[in-house]
Amino acid sequence: MADYKLTELMTIRCAKEIKDGEVVFVGVGLPIVVVAYAFATHAPNMIMFTEGGAIRATPPIALGITVDDPALFTNADAAFGMLATMAALQRGEVDVAFIGGAQIDKYGNINSSGVGNWTQKESWTYFAGSGGANDMATSGKRVLAILPQDKKKFVDKVDYITTPGYLEGPGTRERLGMIGGGPTCVVSTMGVYRFNDVTKEVYLAEFFPGQSIEKIKANCAWDLQVSPNVVETTPPTADEVKVLRGIDPTGFYLG
Amino acid sequence: MLGPVSSKIKSISKLKYDEIPFEHWGLTATQTRRITEQKDHSMRDKRMTLKEAVTRYIKDGINLGVGGFVNTRVPASIIHEIIRKGTRNLTLSLQSNSICLEWLAGAMLLDPDRVSIKRVELAWWGYELIGIAPLWRYLVTNRIVETDDYTNYGMSVRFKAGAMGIPFIPVRDHGGSDMELVNRGKMIECPFTGENIYLLPSCNPDVGIVHTTAADMYGNARIFGALCTCPEISMASAYTIMTTEKIISSDTIRRYPNLTEIPYVAVDAVIEQPFGSYPGACYGYYWFDMDHLRMFRGLCDDFSKTGKKDGLKKYFDEYIFGCETYDDFLEKVAGHKKLRHLREMDGGQPIYTM
Numbered sequence: 004m005a006d007y008k009l010t011e012l013m014t015i016r017c018a019k020e021i022k023d024g025e026v027v028f029v030g031v032g033l034p035i036v037v038v039a040y041a042f043a044t045h046a047p048n049m050i051m052f053t054e055g056g057a058i059r060a061t062p063p064i065a066l067g068i069t070v071d072d073p074a075l076f077t078n079a080d081a082a083f084g085m086l087a088t089m090a091a092l093q094r095g096e097v098d099v100a101f102i103g104g105a106q107i108d109k110y111g112n113i114n115s116s117g118v119g120n121w122t123q124k125e126s127w128t129y130f131a132g133s134g135g136a137n138d139m140a141t142s143g144k145r146v147l148a149i150l151p152q153d154k155k156k157f158v159d160k161v162d163y164i165t166t167p168g169y170l171e172g173p174g175t176r177e178r179l180g181m182i183g184g185g186p187t188c189v190v191s192t193m194g195v196y197r198f199n200d201v202t203k204e205v206y207l208a209e210f211f212p213g214q215s216i217e218k219i220k221a222n223c224a225w226d227l228q229v230s231p232n233v234v235e236t237t238p239p240t241a242d243e244v245k246v247l248r249g250i251d252p253t254g255f256y257l258g
Numbered sequence: 259m260l261g262p263v264s265s266k267i268k269s270i271s272k273l274k275y276d277e278i279p280f281e282h283w284g285l286t287a288t289q290t291r292r293i294t295e296q297k298d299h300s301m302r303d304k305r306m307t308l309k310e311a312v313t314r315y316i317k318d319g320i321n322l323g324v325g326g327f328v329n330t331r332v333p334a335s336i337i338h339e340i341i342r343k344g345t346r347n348l349t350l351s352l353q354s355n356s357i358c359l360e361w362l363a364g365a366m367l368l369d370p371d372r373v374s375i376k377r378v379e380l381a382w383w384g385y386e387l388i389g390i391a392p393l394w395r396y397l398v399t400n401r402i403v404e405t406d407d408y409t410n411y412g413m414s415v416r417f418k419a420g421a422m423g424i425p426f427i428p429v430r431d432h433g434g435s436d437m438e439l440v441n442r443g444k445m446i447e448c449p450f451t452g453e454n455i456y457l458l459p460s461c462n463p464d465v466g467i468v469h470t471t472a473a474d475m476y477g478n479a480r481i482f483g484a485l486c487t488c489p490e491i492s493m494a495s496a497y498t499i500m501t502t503e504k505i506i507s508s509d510t511i512r513r514y515p516n517l518t519e520i521p522y523v524a525v526d527a528v529i530e531q532p533f534g535s536y537p538g539a540c541y542g543y544y545w546f547d548m549d550h551l552r553m554f555r556g557l558c559d560d561f562s563k564t565g566k567k568d569g570l571k572k573y574f575d576e577y578i579f580g581c582e583t584y585d586d587f588l589e590k591v592a593g594h595k596k597l598r599h600l601r602e603m604d605g606g607q608p609i610y611t612m
Contacts, residue, residue, distance in 0.1 A: 141430060
């Protein structure tokens with residue numbers, strides 16, 4: 004079995020959610036490595052739209068450190084601004100939107116704005132602001148999320164809803180006029196989750212090697228549903244890890 | 259008449275938040291139009307020094323629209339001059355930004371009688387992968403500034419509405435998030451389709467500040483790489499100060515009119531300032547100075563953890579107050595070899611200034 008880091012397992016597993024030929028919308032950070040990896044392996048015809056406004060940015064050489072990094076605007080079909088690619092989200096051109104976060108609840112509502120109580124600022128710690136996550140996850144056809152897991156991160160109610168998932172459950176997005184399909188897959192530091200088509204509740208679909216269902220449930224604040232077909236995630240092969248490390252040779256993203 | 263519709267966010271959210279009556283945090287689209295109408299729209303040479311521009315347009319209490327995005331093509335040289343001049347009770351409007359805002363915040367924490375920020379309407383304030391912004395966190399947690407929370411697209415289209423001269427703009431997002439509770443937008447029912455749709459007020463800063471790739475003396479500007487909503491900020495603002503890497507001739511601009519992203523009429527002051535976005539990046543010219551960003555961020559982090567201002571004060575005394583111009587700053591902080599290295603690091607494709 005290949006020697007790999009947790010971030011590498013998460014990245015490679017997440018990349019498998021991207022299908023060849025799809026338009027994927029990314030900000031910056033781990034998602035950009037996921038996209039670059041998908042592009043280098045099973046999805047050479049996927050297309051990257053960046054939050055900063057590049058259409059068909061070139062992933063393998065474009066591990067930018069910020070959303071508007073010049074590297075993300077070379078060898079693209081078009082270099083616009085954020086208004087253009089975000090509008091593309093709204094009109095339905097984006098198949099997969101890819102976000103991170105700090106807290107999630109059982110309906111896939113995600114907090115990436117800050118922790119504490121927004122109305123009592125002395126208890127509120129901003130990460131930075133709400134940024135583009137809400138734009139991506141409201142309007143992307145489907146949404147992938149990647150985030151760390153423990154009991155303070157997989158919570159009953161998030162401190163701040165930056166990005167609505169299914170809110171209170173079935174029908175809520177539609178009632179609100181939210182145009183995109185909502186979250187379909189969450190990759191955490193412990194496993195892979197999907198959403199029940201009827202109840203819209205998240206369930207455990209895969210656990211990572213070295214994890215157990217009990218351990219994962221203990222790191223989740225609500226009574227986590229587990230798929231009857233739950234399986235252990237296939238660990239990455241030596242070749243897969245090699246390709247990934249070629250994308251981020253200094254470990255800037257992967258640690 | 260259409261009333262606001264409830265999206266039920268109040269029953270879903272953890273927040274107990276009472277709606278605050280709406281207030282413009284700057285000019286309305288109509289007020290901005292009236293100012294624009296009164297301006298001289300003829301072709302004028304708008305070149306001046308940064309000092310002249312900042313003295314003329316930056317007043318206490320204005321809404322300042324900050325261009326660029328996070329660490330890219332940020333109007334760093336203009337902020338540097340604004341801090342040296344001093345200005346109080348600023349409202350800041352921006353999408354996402356880093357060092358420019360941290361500089362202003364640092365100046366305020368050192369001497370609030372010289373520089374102060376009253377409130378911030380934004381999507382994001384941080385350095386992306388370099389880290390969170392320590393002073394921003396400090397300002398919010400200590401209730402020093404008032405904030406209004408939007409998405410990146412939200413702030414972009416607010417400037418777009420301002421640039422179009424209209425008072426609001428509908429968007430598909432924000433609804434169902436806590437931003438719907440806390441920001442000044444409103445959910446309504448679309449009068450044409452009956453769908454729920456979120457309205458955002460236009461953003462019309464008193465003064466917009468942007469840095470561009472190249473411009474002529476009238477203010478017609480080219481931008482390479484990400485546009486960063488700089489065209490919209492310039493057009494939405496009552497007045498716009500523009501620094502540019504290179505002044506080019508009007509003939510050059512007119513040879514490829516499709517390359518013009520900001521039209522001259524939207525611009526009031528043009529200043530040629532090479533490395534005007536340093537320590538940020540400018541596509542086709544230079545990459546970020548990661549070392550400097552990290553160093554300054556480290557000083558801010560020390561302050562937010564210890565409350566000691568010595569490191570920050572030394573930085574400001576040396577690199578901001580100890581400089582007469584941005585060129586002085588560049589020479590002091592970077593020097594030729596460093597700037598040359600940043601030029602080599604730039605991954606941008608060729609830019610056209612011919």
